[in-house]
Amino acid sequence: MIGPVDFGMAMQREGDFLCIGSGVLAGSVIPGSNRLVFSGPSPVWDGFFVSTMGGAALIWDGTGISFLAIGGRAAKPSVLVMAGRDGQYPVVRLVPVDVEALWRDDGGPGGLYSLQRHVFERLWDGRGTPRVLATGPAALHTAMGAIGSSKSSQGKLTAVDCWAGRGGMGSRMLQRHNVCAIVYGGDYEDEDLTDRAEADGYFEERFSKNMKLVDLEATTKYRYDPKWSSGGTFGVNYSSLSDMMLSFNYRSVAWPRHERLELWKRLVKSHYLEQFNEETIVPKEQAQCGEPCPAVCKKLKDEFKKDYEPYQTMGPLCGIFDQRPAERLNHRADALGFDAIQIGGQLAWLMECLHEGLVDAATLGLPERAARPRFAPEGFDPVRDSAHNGELALSLLELCAAPENLLARGMRAAARALGPAARDRAVYLSNGPDGWMVPNQYWAPGMFGPQSIMGKYYVHYGMEFLPPRELGKKSAERMVAELTTDNAGMCRFHRGWSEKLWADIVQSHFRSIIDYPGHHARLARELHRRGAPEYWESARIEEIVHGYVREMFDESPGDPVLADWARRFDSDRSAAARAYWDEMRAGIAEKMAELGG
Template identity: 50%
Template sequence: MKDYRALHINAADGSSELRKVDDPRVMGPVDYAWRLGDQGRKHTTIGSGPIAGSFVPGSNRLVVCGWSPLVDSFFPSTMGGAGLPWDGIGANYVAISGKAAQPCVLEIYNVKGKLGVTVEPIDVETVWKGHGDQHGVYALMHRVYEEHGAQWNAARVLCVGPAAARTRAGAIASAPIKGGKISHVDTWAGRGGLGSRLLREHNIAAICFGGDYEDVDLTDRKLVDGMFAEKFGKPLKMVDLEKTTKYRFDPKFKTGGTFGSNYHNLRELVLLFNYKSVLLGDEERLALWKRLIEAHYVKQFDEEIVAEKKNFNCGEPCGAVCKKVHGEFKKDYEPYQTMGPLTGIFDQRAAEELNRYADACGFDGIQIGGELAWLMECMKEGWLGADVTGIADKPEWDTATLDPVTSSAHNASIGKRLIRWMLEDPRAAAAREGIRTAARTLGGAAAQAAVYNANGDEHGCMVPNQYWVPGVYAPMPIMGRYYIDYGYDWKPPRELGKKCADRMVQELMIDNYGMCRFHRGWAETLLPEIVNDFFGQKLDTTAHHLAIAREISADYRARPWETERVLDIIATYLIHARAAGCKDEGLSGWIDRFQKDKQAAGLAYWQEIHDGVSEKLKG
């Protein structure tokens, strides 16, 4: 067992204590957060994986865990690269409890053998309004680095934005610091609203950390290359390059990154206009993809980024170079999908404007994009009027007249104004609580157009990942992460539930070991062996993470699909699966059931997935 250490910090008085971790069940940051025994309700934890600081690409993610104010459950959220400098503070994990009297900056540094912790107040509202030419999280990141980190060469700054103060969907942002300057390659612990938790539960607006502490790291490249050669017949570097082709450059589509690869591959399956595209025929959707996405949105991306090789990593040495950047704008598929085609935006300039604004406000891009798409449909249909929003304009979503440049700019402008409305207007109180609460408040047809997964009986919700498959709507104990099977091939719903449970166990291992899932092509099979060899142990990694998955699932409060739009997404997926060639009689039976009684079929389908998950996790 590794000699793990945890730094406990009380934000209320700034006191801290470095503790040895004696629990043999703790192998990583998710383990540690869960084993504190409060389900993340009292503590917010931050930590890196067991081989952080090593040369193994992808092994340096930073993992934040706590009780999600958005989903209302225990939740792990991760960001790339930040685990590498975290290794220098001399503690594997930090556990924050208590609440400061006002918003503060938490400094954690370990320089020349001295571990220091300070908690200092900051007028965060003033900083968010502007620092230099930056606003929101970017202003705070620069201000904190200049005033709290530059003098001791802080390695990284984590911070939150106005969304954390006013909504449940606040994210935690960071960016690599190179040559004393904060780069444009921002990384996010976005899903789950843990930025909102950090600020509202602890009054911590930013964390500045770094140090020169040297841990015992994995350094034996020859040993690891030998393990790769035995498993794959090639050394680590070659295997990793092959397994991360999609994220770097895929010669099949002559593009790269999640943005380029997904938009080239998904074609008519791309979700448009708050998911209303699922009600269109295949030919009409394909025509829209060709005109708006292939010929413009992704063409811009390929010409401006892929052709120019504007590829970066998240802050650790990694050949995937998955960060695709144009100027100050980093392009990933899902935020540029929810604040892109899902909101009627098909132009890079318009998408950049809206995404950057949402990022500066500190939102989880997927969550805010999904809520914006729904609010925009409500405006277009007259369910949400200017008397409430103060916005007289309506989205330009008519496909016959939609111009990819001018209509996109118009829709992005509405999106920005809606964000301001959500953050500042008293009439947006329900929207600040999340899409589920807002849908209940509007009611009627507006509520039926909302798309989310529901957890518990109150506000718990999550905008799903952006794929037109039942797996992203699976009732999981942890929602919104890739703890699911999101393949497009149809599976009977109970089998799908079991597959999702299997994926939860594997993805928990990836998170708990501080690994980037983009490397899962080799990591799921070989990472456990690497960790076991490094620590001289024989841990059954699958059994270990199945056990923690079962414990987490004891608080299993996923609720059936609540809106007609979600049922339409499932029903039309089934029809598309049959048209794509699936001849399974079970599929045809489900299609018939949805056509006869959509509500009853939807509940039965959800229950089958739920039961499959439960059977696999509860044993």
């Protein structure tokens, strides 16, 4: 058992557990090594899932505990307190709380933030500063609940929040185990890699540069990239995506390139991105996640933290191109404790359904005369129309958290109930009869592939064209690499060097001999065997892949394989899409069989 993903898989074989753990280098001087890893059955994906949170393993390391398995169910909603002192393992206790009252009792944003502050200020009885893992109302009423945690500074919580967002692990923790929050900390000291000279030696040997220089280069995108005069996932992605940016619930994939480019220039480059650069990048409003790290990837404006995918799904995908309504929508989704990507994808779908008149407002729980979204680029005013769409999205967001509302059951269930026309606009990946996942926000077919864990980066998401079988093989290879990163408790923002060096550091420092590639290939194969991906249920995903093939063919009309796929999609899109999906699946299976270990 090398890391927290191994532990989660092992405990799933034993019973019904939510597992939390850190990597073998947690607490060390290695940058990015303090990611906290959550694993177990996902209530939204309906299969084993891995979700990670930046920086939270640094304080976790002080408990002296590597892995924690939560089983059974508390009699009442409770906070799990793990308080260490005097270099000993923590005293563990459950404290019952009126969680719904705590979600309401706040002069600020309420929800998850209110619960977190109550736990941080009133329930900690250990030494030093703790870290709190908290849930919001979405964890109680939906399968889309995340686990959030804010970094503290000088004994106070900050606006720098980190998330184990994907997979509904907050819903899992609260609904299955009746644990609404965890607070932990301690002063236990183990034999971490704290000798910077030793660490530098590994980097010098491999890269002929010291650790700091290598990591600075590897994390350029997340700090500040002079190529784009911006930084962070928001700044660099919106600077570079250009006409390949997705908007208006993916309707943009059917538009000509010049129209998409004009939309990006007018609404994003000259407004949404410009606001971000002026308000965040120029004044260097940035922070770390909770561990010493040169990436300073947390980009801020006041209490709002700006990341690409939340501000994409609850931004352009919802027809919002202005920071103010995007901030309000994202912050409210965070207070409710939603997986931002999951709920953003659902909101974008509902916005299109209302725009097209496919669903009555009253059916969703809105007033019968509710205004429709502004959901086309022609004449779109980035301030006025974004504000209009933002208010409507906020109303829908509250309905998605209401336990009696159909929308709280998630997009796949709601799409079935609302009929074929609505379902064909819904963009989600299916697993088994009920599992679903909003894909990551890149117009790359690997993001829509048939793998055992989706909604993360366990795929090849480059935008270059690959025959789908070859794409499947590359996605299987990426799954092994990303699994290794998660099992190491490493942040993937450091993957530029960590995929090459992490195993060597561990082998040398701990004087171990382990076949890391073989070990993680076996882990990937087991997950592959357990997976139950279903073919796309939505015509919109077929449109997304068709549009991608068309774009690639326009760029490379002389490629015979690409020309054949373009012809097949133009002739019979549904048949071609099914063949494309089957080829990806075959490639994944072939590569899984070829992997060593």
